[in-house]
Amino acid sequence: MFDFGVWILAQARFRPEFIWDNRDAFLGGVRLTVFIAIVAFALATVLGLGVALLRMSKNRLLAPIVAAYINIFRAIPLLVFVVFVYYGIAIQFDVKISAIQAGILVLTLQYSAWLGEIFRGGIQAVSDGQTQAALSVGMSRPQTFFRVVLPQAIRIVIPPTGNMFIGMIKDSSLVFIIGVPELFRVSSVMANRTFRYFEVYLGAVIFYLILTTAAYFGVKYLEKRFALVDVLTTRVRSPFARRRGVRLRMIQDAVASERESKSSGTATAM
Amino acid sequence: MSQTGDAQPVVRLRNIHKSFDSNHVLRGIDLTVGQGQHVVVFGPSGSGKSTLLRTTNLLETPDSGSVWFDGKEYGPGIEGEGLPRGKARLLRQEIGMVFQQFNLFPHITALDNVALALRRVRGMKRDKAEHKAATYLDRVGLLDKLGAFPSQLSGGQQQRVAIARSLVMEPKVMLFDEPTSALDPELVGEVLAVMRDLAESGMTMVVVTHEMGFAREAGDLNIFMDDGLVVESGGKELYSDAREPRTRAFFEAIL
Ligand SMILES: Nc1ncnc2c1ncn2[C@@H]1O[C@H](COP(=O)(O)OP(=O)(O)OP(=O)(O)O)[C@@H](O)[C@H]1O
Ligand SMILES: [Mg+2]
Numbered sequence: 001m002f003d004f005g006v007w008i009l010a011q012a013r014f015r016p017e018f019i020w021d022n023r024d025a026f027l028g029g030v031r032l033t034v035f036i037a038i039v040a041f042a043l044a045t046v047l048g049l050g051v052a053l054l055r056m057s058k059n060r061l062l063a064p065i066v067a068a069y070i071n072i073f074r075a076i077p078l079l080v081f082v083v084f085v086y087y088g089i090a091i092q093f094d095v096k097i098s099a100i101q102a103g104i105l106v107l108t109l110q111y112s113a114w115l116g117e118i119f120r121g122g123i124q125a126v127s128d129g130q131t132q133a134a135l136s137v138g139m140s141r142p143q144t145f146f147r148v149v150l151p152q153a154i155r156i157v158i159p160p161t162g163n164m165f166i167g168m169i170k171d172s173s174l175v176f177i178i179g180v181p182e183l184f185r186v187s188s189v190m191a192n193r194t195f196r197y198f199e200v201y202l203g204a205v206i207f208y209l210i211l212t213t214a215a216y217f218g219v220k221y222l223e224k225r226f227a228l229v230d231v232l233t234t235r236v237r238s239p240f241a242r243r244r245g246v247r248l249r250m251i252q253d254a255v256a257s258e259r260e261s262k263s264s265g266t267a268t269a270m
Numbered sequence: 271m272s273q274t275g276d277a278q279p280v281v282r283l284r285n286i287h288k289s290f291d292s293n294h295v296l297r298g299i300d301l302t303v304g305q306g307q308h309v310v311v312f313g314p315s316g317s318g319k320s321t322l323l324r325t326t327n328l329l330e331t332p333d334s335g336s337v338w339f340d341g342k343e344y345g346p347g348i349e350g351e352g353l354p355r356g357k358a359r360l361l362r363q364e365i366g367m368v369f370q371q372f373n374l375f376p377h378i379t380a381l382d383n384v385a386l387a388l389r390r391v392r393g394m395k396r397d398k399a400e401h402k403a404a405t406y407l408d409r410v411g412l413l414d415k416l417g418a419f420p421s422q423l424s425g426g427q428q429q430r431v432a433i434a435r436s437l438v439m440e441p442k443v444m445l446f447d448e449p450t451s452a453l454d455p456e457l458v459g460e461v462l463a464v465m466r467d468l469a470e471s472g473m474t475m476v477v478v479t480h481e482m483g484f485a486r487e488a489g490d491l492n493i494f495m496d497d498g499l500v501v502e503s504g505g506k507e508l509y510s511d512a513r514e515p516r517t518r519a520f521f522e523a524i525l
Pocket of ligand 1: 290293295313314315316317318319320321322
């Protein structure tokens with residue numbers, strides 16, 4: 001049965017301004033969450049690219065090792081992995097590592113495995129004909145990869161990679177377990193101290209929502225930024241594209257007038 | 271008249287063998303392409319025509335045999351010859367290739383497609399490279415499409431950009447692998463027109479095509495391949511008056 005009295009009491013106790021009053025503590029947690037997510041994601045991206053390339057290599061020794069790396073790091077629950085590295089390995093082998101470092105390390109390893117598979121898919125989705133065409137005009141293998149294959153693969157992997165980044169923001173909360181004072185850890189400490197569970201965790205939810213939504217729009221922006229538009233025929237707003245359009249028109253005019261003068265030149269010669 | 275011409279040989283393939291696993295695709299190909307000569311390659315599907323072209327510019331490495339170009343050996347070579355060896359990458363800068371599926375780079379504009387190798391391979395400055403690229407796009411009638419991306423172009427336009435992309439490197443030889451067979455019939459003409467101009471300008475060409483109009487007009491040397499071998503080669507008499515029954519049957523079917 002709905003008890004109006006209890007409901008009223010709960011409403012009376014709800015103090016949304018509590019979140020605002022403690023904004024500094026929350027923002028400290030937000031800052032560390034953002035730091036961990038960005039650093040771990042950047043490292044995972046570089047490592048993931050390496051993982052993808054090695055996984056595709058024809059090297060009979062490396063390819064299966066990297067395949068094992070991918071399968072193992074994807075298979076361990078992140079929470080267990082964090083605890084194992086920080087309390088298990090670090091203590092057993094007396095490795096001097098801070099909780100933040102351990103958290104970033106674990107997130108990097110696991111995400112490099114996921115990203116590696118995404119990148120591999122993206123690279124393999126670029127047709128073989130592209131590589132052949134690039135080689136056929138005399139480009140080297142590295143040039144072919146970095147100038148032709150990779151830019152196309154990047155467009156393919158932007159959406160799934162963006163999803164991984166949003167996942168990273170959320171997963172970074174799991175390092176609370178080893179005491180890293182990121183958003184969730186800060187929140188739970190605050191809640192246990194003040195007993196304002198609802199306000200505190202509502203605050204945490206709101207801040208995570210803001211972060212993931214911002215990341216979502218960031219990804220949308222990147223997709224648009226990498227979209228392909230003909231600057232000569234499309235009305236473009238960015239100053240970069242407009243300058244490029246002016247440039248192309250200048251080249252067109254120069255080539256057309258050269259052609260004119262050449263053909264009139266031969267005409268008079270005849 | 272000798273079909274290899276009195277012209278200086280530019281590319282010479284001798285006893286080329288190539289297998290993919292147990293599939294023996296080229297079984298001892300000999301082909302000499304002379305300066306300014308236009309070789310047209312015929313043959314049924316799977317006979318190894320594409321593999322032959324791809325071996326010529328070392329996109330495929332032959333298992334054995336000689337790929338001779340401009341005084342250097344680019345293949346495994348022939349025992350005891352001891353020719354100076356050349357690098358595949360340098361060979362490809364001298365031999366252009368046009369693909370059936372165009373293979374334009376979809377993420378950059380037509381202009382950048384043509385300018386890319388000038389900048390990255392020839393090390394040209396951006397201004398010079400783009401100007402030169404535009405000149406070549408003009409040559410194939412696409413000066414108004416500099417800023418277009420491949421997906422915004424028709425098949426015929428894409429193939430002409432692809433031809434410009436190869437030509438801008440000023441190759442000594444151009445290879446064409448069925449350049450019109452992926453095109454809608456009404457777009458074939460514009461591509462063949464560019465190829466005819468090129469042939470008239472004296473470019474050395476090896477063309478895999480079944481376009482008889484082009485072959486009749488431009489083909490100096492016609493070769494018929496089947497099952498990884500050159501079955502027969504000759505002038506225009508090959509179309510109607512071949513010696514080999516397999517060649518006859520092939521031309522009877524396509525004419
Ligand atoms: N990269 C490759 N890997 C494995 N097999 C290949 C490869 N390229 C070609 N082949 C095989 O080699 C044989 C000859 O192929 P090729 O493409 O040279 O024939 P083609 O004469 O060009 O045929 P088409 O007229 O269909 O283009 C075919 O059996 C084909 O399956
Ligand atoms: Mg073929």
